[in-house]
Amino acid sequence: MSFTLPRRAALAGAAAITGFPRLGFTQPRQPIKVGVPTILSGRVAQLGISSRNAMQIEVDRFNAEGGLDGRPIELVVRDSRGTPAEAARLAREMISSEGCEFLLDAEASSGGFAVHEVVRETGTLTLHVNSETSSLTADPRQRFWNAFRVARQGIHDSIAGGDYASKVARARNLRRWMTVAPDYAYGRDTTAEFVEYLKHFHSEVQVVGDTWPRLFQPDYTENITRLSQGRPQAIYSCLWAGDLVTFVEQASLFGLFANSAFFAVNMADYTTLQQIRNLPRGVHSGNRYLKNFPNVPGNLDFATEYNRRFNTFPTNWSWQSATAVRLLGKAMRDAGGTTPRAVAAKLAGMRIASPFGADGHVTMRAEDQTLVGYAIGWGVTIPADPFVENMQPSNWADIFRLEAEWKRNKGWN
Amino acid sequence: MELTELAECVTSLSCLVTQSAAGLTIGMLLFLVASGLTLIFGVLGLVNFAHGSFYMMGAYFALAAYGVTESFAVAVLAGIVGAALLGLVFERFLLSRIYGQDVLMQLLVCYGIILILDDAVKIIWGADFRSMGVPDSLRHPPFIIAGGVVPYFYAILFAITAVIAAVLAFGMGRTRFGRIVRAAAINPGMVGALGINTTLVYASVFAIGAGLAGAAGALSAPIRSVVAGAGVSILIESFIVTVIGGMGSIGGALAASLILGFTRSFGSIGFPLFVEGAMFIIMALVLILRPSGLGGRRGS
Known part of the structure; x- marks a missing residue:
């Protein structure tokens, strides 16, 4: 009677016996790449810098909590220098060449509308975190399923x-x-x-x-x-x-x-x-x-942590960016994955506790996919x-x- | 168009005073940058696309010096000397190798310098904008002249730029160095044949041009944001001045700068949405009617 042991099973068994029970079973989980087109140079470089800083604080927190079933978020931040055409080009490159599954568009309005048109075409789930121009979400012609605004609105x-x-x-x-x-x-x-x-x-x-x-x-x-x-x-x-x-x-x-x-x-x-x-x-x-x-402890904690890490204080763009990461992270976990339509469905109408909310909460209003309830x-x-x-x-x-x-x-x- | 408001302004003494003072200050700061650009082109035949970067560096040198000394005079001096020395280094090691070459080669090298200097300031001072602020010693209530408003600091700026312009005019027109520079602009070979070191003349002219741009950057640092890339917008206006005034003409640059300064100032009253367009229309008219510019030699 012949007995054959599959090679993989043999390796797994050996690993378990020798005290390396995880060897062979756990691959490094693929990071969830999130593209961030923004402005990192020029007179409004602070827009991009303070957005990126706040995102990084929240991403580090999300990853430290185990990410999405072990998958960490990795930010891919690029400088458009405030040029809308460059913002659009960067967005396309992030999606098609760099494997970004989501975009946190941290452009000002001029670049934000350019990115908006790109993701309308590609269907990439995008959270605009800095564009305050009302028509971006208020005008139904600008609205589509995969674009949300996590920013104050004009x-x-x-x-x-x-x-x-x-x-x-x-x-x-x-x-x-x-x-x-x-x-x-x-x-x-x-x-x-x-x-x-x-x-x-x-x-x-x-x-x-x-x-x-x-x-x-x-x-x-x-x-x-x-x-x-x-x-x-x-x-x-x-x-x-x-x-x-x-x-x-x-x-x-x-x-x-x-x-x-x-x-x-x-x-x-x-x-x-x-x-x-x-x-x-x-x-x-x-x-x-x-x-x-x-004037709540959570807000002061955010400012203190930001100041400790970056030796300066947050900006308006910081709280918006931090909120965007929190919303995206929760939506992914609620959806149990990164499927864009499933995450978008969770985002619409989502209400989370937030130190930046007028009543301790902010809401992603479903009807026009924009943030409300902020202070x-x-x-x-x-x-x-x-x-x-x-x-x-x-x-x-x-x-x-x-x-x-x-x-x-x-x-x- | 709000031409009625413009008509009311030019017939009102208070408005005339306010707008004229603003126009003079805008124009004189522009002149400092443009005169350096036109001087370098006139003598070296180099279209210095990196000129705006020396304006930016002047502002940063001033900011750094002011941070240490809190003296505006030292800050301005640091801006001028720093930009001039930097210009000297770039002229000796890079630009002197492309004199007389195709304009595309000049553009390429100058663009390289722009990128190097932009990145250098981001590394040293950070990518974010910086503000120097008007020194307390120069922060006084504005002069009220015939009901018009003339800021104290703008009056200081105008006085300093006027002195620099006068020294430049005297230096180029009445000194031996100025005669050599003018001769080198026309026939550098003959100047060299007379035993004059033209390499030194070229380097000096470039350093003076860069120093003038640095002076404008340093003087305007208290009232404008200091930021990487700040030279680009001023460079565009400087080229407009150079075209209107005539390539290589200091006097033409002064006239053109003041024309643009007044266009900006009074245009904001009469045609606020078309100020930028008006500047380009003036440039187009000069190109059509007097292609060599207001102060340029015919046929140049």
Whole structure:
């Protein structure tokens, strides 16, 4: 009688006997590659750097918890230098050549829309973590099953800002307004939305002029003198990062803020606040990221951990990026794999506990695949830490109601 | 177009003062960069596509010096000297090898320099933007002249750039060195035959050009973000100035810079959405009507 032992079984048996029970059975699990097209150089490099840093914190946490059945997430981060065409090229390369199963698109809006078109075609599950332009998810023509937004949204900030600004305007009788905003989709849309809601809440406000510097413009003198000539009582701006720093430094020299109240939705972010050498007292700002808003232990822990690892504080892009990784990780685990449609189905409507939520939670709203319930508020700048005081939280019930009306008026239901 | 507002502005003294002061400052900073570009082209025949990088390096050198000394004067000096020395190094080791060669070769080498310097600042100072801020000693309320606003720091900038422009004009027009440079621009062979070291002249001219760009970078560092790649946008405007003013003409560069400065300043009132377009239209008109530029030699 002959007896044959299969070679694999023999090896496995030998391994078990000799004390190497895992030998031969466990292969290193394939990492889940997640592509991150973003901006890592130039005046808004902080967008990409702070997004990547926050993602890495959350990815490390996810991997330390065992990943997805042993599969760790591996981030593939590339620099588009702020060029939409390059962002689109990078996205394609990540999907087709680098084997990325998901994208965390950390581009600004200009690049974000370029990536959006790429993934519309490829069907890659993508979370936009930095684009705040409302139409990206509000416009049904832009919507498809595999694209989600995990970022604050212009219309939400505009409703909250319009409400806050109208109260200040009434109290201080500020009726004559001007605007200065970057000349691209985000700047145009967000300014129009803010003005709409400012007038909605305070019909006597008049916008007597505007100026549209191009994105990353080196010098704002011409825009500032235009504002100065208009003699507004109040100025609204959605300039951001280095552009906002340069504008504020130059405008201070003209004494612009001595004569006009300044409402800058993007001021309250540490990298911006700390770069302005002489931060004017009394600038009204929406919250971008503040470690004390919401004033909960989880938020402070996030800031502390981020500061410990990167020797700086998080930005607005950081909390959004961290939230995106948390949502994606949970969706993969709930779906039990990385099948795009299964993960997308789990993401839609997902509600998670979050230190960045207005009520301790954030929700990926199913109907338009965008994040809601995050903390929004406005306050007034002061020159030293915590940089913003008298934060007034906005009411999400009002935001939802007015957002629904806004969509109806645009025919975007 | 908001031409009614423009008409109101030019008939209002306060608006005229504010916009003119802004136009002069924008124009003079642009002149510093463009004059270096046009000087290098005029004498060396080199289209220095890397010129904006010396502007950027000037800003970074100033930022570093200001961080150590907190002296704006030292910062500006560091920006000028640092950019000039860097220019000297690149001229000696790289650019001197491509004088007289095809413009594509010049473009290739200059692009290499841009990449090297951009990456160098990212390694040394980081990829994120930096802000120097206006020194406290120069932070005063603006002058109010006839109701118009002239920032104190802008007045300082204008004064410094005007002095640099005057020294440049005097140096090129009234000194022996200036005569040699002008002669070398026309006939370098004859200058060499007279026993003058043309290699030294070329290196000096390149260093002066780079130093002028560095001066503009250092002077504008307190009011603009300091960031890798900052030289690109200023380079485009400098080329427009060089084309309008005439390749190689310092006087033409001054006139063209001021034209662009005033176009930006008053354009923001009258045609705010077409300021950039207006600059290119001016350039196109000059190319059609006077191809050699405002200050260029006919036939050049």
